[in-house]
Amino acid sequence: MNIYELHEKTWKQLDERRDRLPHALLLTGQRGVGKFDLARAFAESLLCENPLPSRVACGACSACGWLAQGNHPDFRQVQPGALLDEGDDEDGREREAGDKKKPSQQITIDQIRALDEFLHVGTHRQGLRVVLLHPAEAMNRSTANSLLKSLEEPVPGTLFLLVSNEPERLLPTVRSRCQRLSVPVPEPSCAQAWLAAGGVKDAARWLALAGGSPLLAAELGAGGARALLDALVTELAKGQRIDPLAAAAAVDRAVKAEKRPAPLKRLVEWGQKWFVDLTLLRAGQTPRYFLTQTAPLTEIAQKTDLPRLLAFNRKALQYRTQCEQPLNSRLFLEDFFMSCAALFEPVRDRHG
Ligand SMILES: [Zn+2]
CATH class of the missing domain: 3.40.50.300 (P-loop containing nucleotide triphosphate hydrolases)
Structure with missing residues (x-):
């Protein structure tokens, strides 16, 4: 096709x-x-x-x-x-x-x-x-x-x-x-058929994560992109139990091993989508991007609240701008995961 x-x-x-x-x-x-x-x-x-x-x-x-x-x-x-x-x-x-x-x-x-x-x-x-x-x-x-x-x-x-x-x-x-x-986003069934014909497995999953863009989905579905995504999702799925410094260390290893350009930018984009899904679930709506992660997302969503999620989504825009600049990826990720952890802190003076 x-x-x-x-x-x-x-x-x-x-x-x-x-x-x-x-x-x-x-x-x-x-x-x-x-x-x-x-x-x-x-x-x-x-x-x-x-x-x-x-x-x-x-x-x-x-x-x-x-x-x-x-x-x-x-x-x-x-x-x-x-x-x-x-x-x-x-x-x-x-x-x-x-x-x-x-x-x-x-x-x-x-x-x-x-x-x-x-x-x-x-x-x-x-x-x-x-x-x-x-x-x-x-x-x-x-x-x-x-x-x-x-x-x-x-x-x-x-x-x-x-x-x-x-x-x-x-x-x-x-x-x-x-x-x-x-050029509109193609019908999901058509895009899935196109992806499947191109040898992409789990087409629906990648298509959702790509917001319906089939070429982006094909890129995500290709083996090379997955190590980075999996490293990120493993950490984010820990929700309130996330350890920011350990998470940054683990994801940074995946960033360093990444051969493709702009790994941080892709991480931040996925992270942003993760928190959009979390926000949707917290608001009682259906998640849009991480279709195979609905169970952990639903559980995590209950551990935080909408005001903090919305504030985080605004902050994620800053992360997007920052990661376009050359920077120390480890420090950047530590900051990013500390913001994630702060979403789940039950009281203000407690540290995650
Ligand atoms: Zn010709």
């Missing part, structure tokens, strides 16, 4: 635009929903020299070959350097120990300026050029303004495909130059 079957409706909307392409399309939707893969599949189908009757790329012609190798002369993919690294990391490749330069989290103005030449030489193949830019919110104002020039004076036969998790962070002038297409 592939991405256009997962997002059949959006694919159809894209397909309808094929013969009268706008200058710029903006695909929006929540993280991990599959927007980027969909945009990429659409670009491939446009540049393919011999599309299948269903109008998807053939995967066999020379254009498809160049796209796969990343050297199609009429295609540019623009994304932050850090994301390229993350992409590599999915194959389990480690960054070299001696590599000190930090990849950019942003699309740089140089990357946008470098498009100029690409946009102003003739196309090599079908008379169509495609620029895929992702995530579009990863541009500062001057970079976005530089892009705006190309959007305002569109070069014929050029399609800009912008993909964004947070379109509200785009310059309004950029947004208004694009035809917008929102």
Whole structure:
């Protein structure tokens, strides 16, 4: 099962635009929903020299070959350097120990300026050029303004495909130059079938934890991500019996062993979801993310109260900001677990 079957409706909307392409399309939707893969599949189908009757790329012609190798002369993919690294990391490749330069989290103005030449030489193949830019919110104002020039004076036969998790962070002038297409979260049954076809076990569990985003769920379901998650959940499930320093030590070992980027960020996001579930249960509602942990969550929820949970959820936003900075993971985790323990302290002057 592939991405256009997962997002059949959006694919159809894209397909309808094929013969009268706008200058710029903006695909929006929540993280991990599959927007980027969909945009990429659409670009491939446009540049393919011999599309299948269903109008998807053939995967066999020379254009498809160049796209796969990343050297199609009429295609540019623009994304932050850090994301390229993350992409590599999915194959389990480690960054070299001696590599000190930090990849950019942003699309740089140089990357946008470098498009100029690409946009102003003739196309090599079908008379169509495609620029895929992702995530579009990863541009500062001057970079976005530089892009705006190309959007305002569109070069014929050029399609800009912008993909964004947070379109509200785009310059309004950029947004208004694009035809917008929102990519909804697929039906759970469809997403589960897609995950199962991709060999993901416990699809429903991961899908819930990913808030319905199938690509995020696939990442969670992949073995590598689980050690970290399990370490965290083991500690959080101790509830009122959590020992903050021991928990920090245990989870920090998992963080240090983690090969994939931004382990703390993922931990904080999961932690946040754990406490959202706890808050929902305390308020007598159904948990949303940790479907297989309902029993321990229900028990723990009774040991704290809503005001403290809500205060913790606000604090979790600070943790999210903090963990973007380089920091001592052990100290960060100690602070995090001490806040968790404080949720269950029966009296104010007692220490967990
Ligand atoms: Zn092809």
